[in-house]
Amino acid sequence: MTPALLDRALVEEATKKSGLIWVRGTGTADRALWHVWHEGAAYVVGGGPGEQPLEGLADGGTAEVTVRSKDKGGRLVAWTASVSEVAPHGELWEAVAAELKGKRLNAPDGEAVTGRWARECRVLRLAPASVRTAMPSDSLAARPVETPATTREPIPAALPKLLRKRRRR
Structure with missing residues (x-):
């Protein structure tokens, strides 16, 4: 087997088995996206209300x-x-x-999710073009993406005591 075929096989097997892939589009930070592997490429759905954001990922x-x-x-x-x-x-x-629907957890519209995707979302194909075999030596750690989601208040003081009581039973 040639190194190119081995690289291609590594990409396919690793991507199939991973639940998330980290994707960096044009001008965006790395973002975790759930996906499916289908006939030689990863497919993601999003960009609509209630779905994963796909900023920086454009056709072509x-x-x-x-x-x-x-x-x-x-x-x-x-x-x-x-x-x-x-x-x-x-x-x-x-x-x-159909494959993406099987992997979508907690869809608000259940079986009708594919109809909503057709109207409001984008399905993107991420086809491998080249493989990087040398990994960077630094951590590539980055600040989390800004979000309006926050914790409303601190954990109640009694919560650790309640959790300990449950373990004893």
Whole structure:
């Protein structure tokens, strides 16, 4: 086997087994996205209300994808992806949407989720273009993305006592 085929196999297996991939689009920070692997590419859905944000990922653009180990959490492989949007209701879209629907947790509209995706969201194909075999030596740690979500108040003082009582029973 050639090194290129081995790299391709590593990308496919690591991405299939990982629940999340870290994606950096044009001008954005790395963002964790859930995905499915289908016929040689990772597919993500989002960009609409209640779905994962896909800022910086444009049809015809590129993205940097990092795949982590499912058990240890360390980086396994990083690859450059060519980004393309899948047109709603086509044969490919229907196949990918069915797989994505199976991985979508707690969809507010249940079985009708694919109809909402067709109306309000984008399904993107992230096809591997090149593989980086040399990993960076620094941590690549970054500040979390700004969000309006906050904790409303501190944990009540009695909570640790209540939790200890439950363990004794």
